[in-house]
Amino acid sequence: MKRNDFALGLLNYSAERDDSIGRPERWGSPPPLLISSTPLHDEMSALADEVWGGAPHLVWYFLIGGPGNGKSEAVGAFVRRLNSNAKQASLPLVFDSSKGHDGGTVSYWFQEKIPHGEIALLQDISIPKKIGSDPAEDVLASLSLCAESGAHLVACANRGMLLRATRLARAMPPYEWLLPILENIDKQSQETSIAANAHWKVGHDGREIEIRVWPLDHESILHSGGNGNPWAETDGSLFDQVIATAVAQERWEDAACDKCLAREFCPMIADAHWLRDPDRRRSFLRILRHAEVWSGQRIVLREALGLVSTVLVGTPSDFVENGKELHPCDWVEKRVSGTPVKPKNEQSLIELVSHRVYQDLFGRAAPTGLVLDRQHHRRDEWICEKLQTLNGIGKTVALALRTVDRDFAKQAGPLRLLGADGILHHFDPSVDNAWCSKHSLSTDGQVLDLRQLGAEHQTGLERELGDLFARLEDATRIIPPHKDPAKVFAAVYRWASTIFVRLAGTALGETPDAESLTDYLSLLLQPLRPLPATSGQTTLRDLMQSVAGSENRIELVPSFVASVGSLQLKPAGARGRSNDPRWPANDRLTLQVSTSPTDSSSVLLTATTFIDAWRKHIKRVAAWNISPAIDKLMQAWREDFTVKRGQFRNLESVEFLGNPPLEFEFISATEVQVRTK
Amino acid sequence: MAFNVKNFADQVRPSPKRPSPEPFDNSVFDAGSPQYVRPEDLFLDIQARLFGLKPFRAKDLAGIEPSNFRARWLRDGAPNLQLQRIGHVNNDQLADAVMSLLRSPQRKNEFHPTLLPVVPTLSYYKNIKANLPNFLNDQFRPALSFADETEFAGRTSSLKDKLRNGTPGDTLKELTMSLLRPATSLGYSPLDPDPLPLHVGPLLKNYSVAPSRPLPVCDSFGEAIDALISIESLLPRVLWTRWLTATLRLWLPLFFLKRCTVTAAAAHAAKSSLANSSVVPLPALTDSLLAGRPVLRGSNEWLNQLAPIVQNYVRGRFELSILLELSNLYQRLLNQGLDPLNTAHAAKVRQELDVYEVDSRRANNPSLPPASGMFSSVKLAMPGDSGAGRLPLNDWLAWLVANQSSLDAVARILNTANTVDLIERVYGYIRPDYEPLKSGFGKNALEYVAFALGAPRKVDRDPEFPDEFNLIYRGEGGRRARRVLVQPGPQLLALLVQLVSSQSRRKFGTSAKLSDLLDVFDALGIDFRSNPEDFEGLKLQLLTLGLLQSSADAAEAASLNPRYSF
Numbered sequence A: 001m002k003r004n005d006f007a008l009g010l011l012n013y014s015a016e017r018d019d020s021i022g023r024p025e026r027w028g029s030p031p032p033l034l035i036s037s038t039p040l041h042d043e044m045s046a047l048a049d050e051v052w053g054g055a056p057h058l059v060w061y062f063l064i065g066g067p068g069n070g071k072s073e074a075v076g077a078f079v080r081r082l083n084s085n086a087k088q089a090s091l092p093l094v095f096d097s098s099k100g101h102d103g104g105t106v107s108y109w110f111q112e113k114i115p116h117g118e119i120a121l122l123q124d125i126s127i128p129k130k131i132g133s134d135p136a137e138d139v140l141a142s143l144s145l146c147a148e149s150g151a152h153l154v155a156c157a158n159r160g161m162l163l164r165a166t167r168l169a170r171a172m173p174p175y176e177w178l179l180p181i182l183e184n185i186d187k188q189s190q191e192t193s194i195a196a197n198a199h200w201k202v203g204h205d206g207r208e209i210e211i212r213v214w215p216l217d218h219e220s221i222l223h224s225g226g227n228g229n230p231w232a233e234t235d236g237s238l239f240d241q242v243i244a245t246a247v248a249q250e251r252w253e254d255a256a257c258d259k260c261l262a263r264e265f266c267p268m269i270a271d272a273h274w275l276r277d278p279d280r281r282r283s284f285l286r287i288l289r290h291a292e293v294w295s296g297q298r299i300v301l302r303e304a305l306g307l308v309s310t311v312l313v314g315t316p317s318d319f320v321e322n323g324k325e326l327h328p329c330d331w332v333e334k335r336v337s338g339t340p341v342k343p344k345n346e347q348s349l350i351e352l353v354s355h356r357v358y359q360d361l362f363g364r365a366a367p368t369g370l371v372l373d374r375q376h377h378r379r380d381e382w383i384c385e386k387l388q389t390l391n392g393i394g395k396t397v398a399l400a401l402r403t404v405d406r407d408f409a410k411q412a413g414p415l416r417l418l419g420a421d422g423i424l425h426h427f428d429p430s431v432d433n434a435w436c437s438k439h440s441l442s443t444d445g446q447v448l449d450l451r452q453l454g455a456e457h458q459t460g461l462e463r464e465l466g467d468l469f470a471r472l473e474d475a476t477r478i479i480p481p482h483k484d485p486a487k488v489f490a491a492v493y494r495w496a497s498t499i500f501v502r503l504a505g506t507a508l509g510e511t512p513d514a515e516s517l518t519d520y521l522s523l524l525l526q527p528l529r530p531l532p533a534t535s536g537q538t539t540l541r542d543l544m545q546s547v548a549g550s551e552n553r554i555e556l557v558p559s560f561v562a563s564v565g566s567l568q569l570k571p572a573g574a575r576g577r578s579n580d581p582r583w584p585a586n587d588r589l590t591l592q593v594s595t596s597p598t599d600s601s602s603v604l605l606t607a608t609t610f611i612d613a614w615r616k617h618i619k620r621v622a623a624w625n626i627s628p629a630i631d632k633l634m635q636a637w638r639e640d641f642t643v644k645r646g647q648f649r650n651l652e653s654v655e656f657l658g659n660p661p662l663e664f665e666f667i668s669a670t671e672v673q674v675r676t677k
Numbered sequence B: 001m002a003f004n005v006k007n008f009a010d011q012v013r014p015s016p017k018r019p020s021p022e023p024f025d026n027s028v029f030d031a032g033s034p035q036y037v038r039p040e041d042l043f044l045d046i047q048a049r050l051f052g053l054k055p056f057r058a059k060d061l062a063g064i065e066p067s068n069f070r071a072r073w074l075r076d077g078a079p080n081l082q083l084q085r086i087g088h089v090n091n092d093q094l095a096d097a098v099m100s101l102l103r104s105p106q107r108k109n110e111f112h113p114t115l116l117p118v119v120p121t122l123s124y125y126k127n128i129k130a131n132l133p134n135f136l137n138d139q140f141r142p143a144l145s146f147a148d149e150t151e152f153a154g155r156t157s158s159l160k161d162k163l164r165n166g167t168p169g170d171t172l173k174e175l176t177m178s179l180l181r182p183a184t185s186l187g188y189s190p191l192d193p194d195p196l197p198l199h200v201g202p203l204l205k206n207y208s209v210a211p212s213r214p215l216p217v218c219d220s221f222g223e224a225i226d227a228l229i230s231i232e233s234l235l236p237r238v239l240w241t242r243w244l245t246a247t248l249r250l251w252l253p254l255f256f257l258k259r260c261t262v263t264a265a266a267a268h269a270a271k272s273s274l275a276n277s278s279v280v281p282l283p284a285l286t287d288s289l290l291a292g293r294p295v296l297r298g299s300n301e302w303l304n305q306l307a308p309i310v311q312n313y314v315r316g317r318f319e320l321s322i323l324l325e326l327s328n329l330y331q332r333l334l335n336q337g338l339d340p341l342n343t344a345h346a347a348k349v350r351q352e353l354d355v356y357e358v359d360s361r362r363a364n365n366p367s368l369p370p371a372s373g374m375f376s377s378v379k380l381a382m383p384g385d386s387g388a389g390r391l392p393l394n395d396w397l398a399w400l401v402a403n404q405s406s407l408d409a410v411a412r413i414l415n416t417a418n419t420v421d422l423i424e425r426v427y428g429y430i431r432p433d434y435e436p437l438k439s440g441f442g443k444n445a446l447e448y449v450a451f452a453l454g455a456p457r458k459v460d461r462d463p464e465f466p467d468e469f470n471l472i473y474r475g476e477g478g479r480r481a482r483r484v485l486v487q488p489g490p491q492l493l494a495l496l497v498q499l500v501s502s503q504s505r506r507k508f509g510t511s512a513k514l515s516d517l518l519d520v521f522d523a524l525g526i527d528f529r530s531n532p533e534d535f536e537g538l539k540l541q542l543l544t545l546g547l548l549q550s551s552a553d554a555a556e557a558a559s560l561n562p563r564y565s566f
Helices: A005-013 A039-053 A071-088 A135-149 A159-171 A173-188 A238-246 A267-276 A278-295 A301-312 A328-333 A346-353 A357-362 A381-388 A392-407 A423-427 A433-439 A460-477 A485-508 A514-525 A540-548 A607-617 A628-644 B005-012 B039-050 B069-080 B091-102 B120-125 B135-147 B149-164 B171-179 B216-234 B237-276 B282-290 B306-335 B343-354 B393-402 B404-413 B419-434 B440-453 B478-482 B490-508 B514-524 B532-544
Strands: A058-064 A101-103 A107-114 A117-122 A151-157 A199-204 A207-215 A553-557 A560-563 A568-572 A590-596 A599-604 A653-656 A662-666 A672-676 B084-086 B299-303 B379-381 B390-392 B472-474 B484-486 B548-551
Touching (some): A005 A301, A039 A071, A117 A135, A135 A173, A159 A173, A159 B490, A159 B514, A173 A199, A238 A301, A267 A357, A278 A423, A278 A607, A346 A392, A346 A460, A381 A392, A433 A485, A540 A568, A540 A607, A560 B091, A653 B091, A653 B171, B005 B419, B039 B237, B091 B171, B135 B216, B216 B514, B237 B306, B237 B393, B306 B343, B306 B393, B306 B419, B379 B393, B419 B440, B514 B532
Parallel strands (some): A058 A151, A058 A207, A672 B084
Antiparallel strands (some): A560 A653, A590 A599, A662 A672, B299 B484
16 A cells, blocks of 8 residues: 555644744745735735835834744745745845744844845744843843844734733833833734724834734634635635645545555545535534634634644554554554455444544544543443443444543643543534434434434445444344343444434534524624524624613612613624734624713623523523523623723612612712602 | 640640740741631621721620611611601611611521621621631731731721722712611711731741742732722722622631641741751741742642641641740750759659649649740741741751750650650640541631632522632532632632732733733632643633633733723
8 A cells, every 4th residue: 555645744733743833944845734825924925025125114013922823934924025035136045044043942033134224033032032031031132132223023922921021121221112112012912902003103213113013813713804704604714725735635645545445444535535525624614613712712823733633634642553653554554454445343443433533523532432431430331331242243342442442542632622621522513413403314213314314424434334333233133132122222322323423513514502603603793683583583782681681770789779871782793804904803792882872881792601691591591501600791791881880889869679669869979868669 | 643745735735724835826827716707707807897896795785686687777777867758768668778788688687697898887787796706917917917017007098998988979888878877876986097007926928038028928918909999999889898808708718828838837847857956047948938839729620628738737836836835844944953864853853844744633733834034925936037026936946956955855754755756746645636627726727718718508608709709619518528629710710800900000001911810829829830731721711701812822921801991
């Protein structure tokens, strides 16, 4: 069999390897999955042209974001464009990755001449310039040096170090002039800031410096940037581009897989086919987008690359046998045999299925589809026990299940997403199959019926697994009644339905809470749009009004209420991408609350609050299903507003709701009237 | 019979006559013996003592039980009421409204009175028991004094001003004052305007550096109080008092726990010095006492975290007491010109010690002798604290090492091998009564921290302070109650984020980051940094609550989103 080295190369994007870590060494030849067509890369190219052509003033560009957001890759795009301009002008390349100054494994500082002045790169302000030095002080010194030498600057900064530098600047008089700059960078990189304020000019020592800020953690890498709803659609997003590049035919069939005898049962080529299909890719990205919005934390580029690597191939730990890491193709080859080729045995089949896309997303912690480990209290151990009663095939399968579960590298891959408590765990389609009825899928029935779930998305592996389930079912039919065949049937169907429901859900992009999250994403674009509810339609405004309770009264303390006037709600959608100046979008849905046109205040509405509000007020789930903490959180926007506006002050009247009800009216600061109501 | 180890143990046990040796009593190593009261009572008690309001007994109220608010109000409050009544509104009808302000309707009135602590004078209505622990002097005042003696007066004066006057215009406060103005017949007088005096006694600080440095927990307590003072005018009064109460409820028990660890470390240092016959240098000794080790670990697992801290404190407290008593006994022998090493003095030494024999047939057994010599009129103090009336720990340890052979001789007279053996054996008699924490001050101390940081049972839950303000969560009872989850509740997180943001804005003019919040947890002695799972758990909680703006991997650099942006 011929090996596909691209599959091996993909493993370098996993958390254990470093292809997803941007470094100056990569400026010339970035690894294949790093995409260059993003608004930030366009911005960096435009900046390179601007400084090359001679900007009227100094430009200091700050790329703000945490690790893995793509800051270093953006610097790479800038350098490549600058070097390309130099090449076109028949001049030597501007930047050479080997000519950096200070720092450790990654150089701290680059400063080179360009036709009109100088340009400096501060690769990562978090690393100390020299061993033992304070990175915050290094930043201040570097900025001062940059100002003295009159150089343009591109700096990569995370918020924490920026904050430390700001606090240090406050305490060190020589750097006081940097204080307003650093404070404004922090302010203008907050999620509430707008594109128009992202560029501003400052003067220092007779020089004019334009400060520009690009926050990398505002816009999702699943944001499509298209004309529909870019927050909900994922076509053309950065993540979509990464996947399209990774599953391109030339990297798989044309490279080696076309001639491989094992391709029918290879999970890697099957996953590449899966994600090459536009509908299935869309569903895949939809699930990730939902998980991202629900968790409130953006997926960063580094995680995305790790996830693509894990889904298409696996993690390096998956291919270690007897202390030696195998080529993924060799690993597959060891599990198939015969003519035509088939999985060697039941264990091989289960191992191969454990690397399918739907298992990678939702089953890293339970690779067989059954939860057998101690950490989860061996929830599905009873299934293995029942299969064992079948003897023969049953015993073999039970042993294979236990062996695979024991040997699988569960703590590998991007754990925040795929780990046992990862955010995708909540979205496993097999956990809640309520979505199946929408697609006329039945999850009840025998193996023959279950095999029909997602039949069009199945490969030889799933068909082979379906045959195994059928053999188990047949074996169950002939066991004597005292061995409790009903329980054994239940075990077989439970396992089979987990696998096939998960497969179908992944293919269709259907998960728990998918509908509510789709609604939430649609509100980011159109916050006033009507939402389909059980009884007709509703709007976000109406929903949140019902969360706040009827009337416009607020409870000061138990039994004492006061009128706070008519609360007006106006939902405001997310900030869109800006083209002039280029600036990223955000994911922020807010409610503007007011009692008068001049008296408004914005409060954030997170996806989890929206989902819980929907469950309580539209779906009307039982009260005990909503925790008191969540209940309070739902109303938090109302409290936010009343506190922000000081609504507990100078109220004209307060009502007592006891028996008899009383009304207290404030005539003056010292005069109060009381009357019965 | 003769004075022996068992007698020694009986004498060392705390008694009303002699709770602990004089140099230890109210020293920095005496963390006090607090007992749990409900959060609102903790606050009201501190507030009442801050303004010099005295608790009432039935005899003070001419026979009315202090908890009978209705009768008290009808007799003392209603005649004093300054309200314009429109139509027929009688005092009984008003009483219902007043009772709603005084109590939560969800509780049985007489057993669970609650009170809106929005104005200090309301404490007149509160039945604060006279025998409650003195939280103001034992917890609140030391915590703020240890933070910064020079700013103490200004800080407490600002706090008193905010408590007494606050910012005008809060409707609920105005209404409450209109309804619940105390009667002059109760002896109402203007609230005590005198400044709160500084804590008397040695300060728990790091004296190995100059100027001396406070404990992080005290430092952050001072900053939290400052932040609350600064935002008082921006918040509804009822929310502000709730936040202030929650702050006291969090910081004071953690301050107590930190003191427990310091006492346990001091006892360990004393035993180590005797075992090695040498005293470690001052900075190292201070480090070992104040080591920045966390007290609790933020965790999603049920762990036995609280009880061992209190158990170690109980042990440390007794071990220091035993050593101090032994030192004082030796000092007394010296005063009498007796040398325990001198065999010629053996009989006289024995005779002198036998005075303290505990004989159950005797009505009045004499207590161990009062402090004398170098132990007279001094309090055990932090290493390097050489102020007046202080006995720095390092000096005492040096004295112990210098006189170790004589102390060992006294220990041998008491039928033990040496001083360290004496400590172990004497504590062996005391341990079964105190270390299980089922009785005595150990039980009270454990309940204080466990309940104040997270009320465990349904009956302890308080509608004004729901579980959302908890730091820990416990099982319902039995052995499970010893195991706790250390995960701040949502309201507590919202409060801490608000305080951290306010401090960051005030001190640095910048927004706050997750690292700032983790710094506060570090100062409180709660570790969320060491274990990635604990850290992720906290982050997830903050994200779910919308209190954090983050992308993956942003780690501690993620920005905090405070609930209210004033």
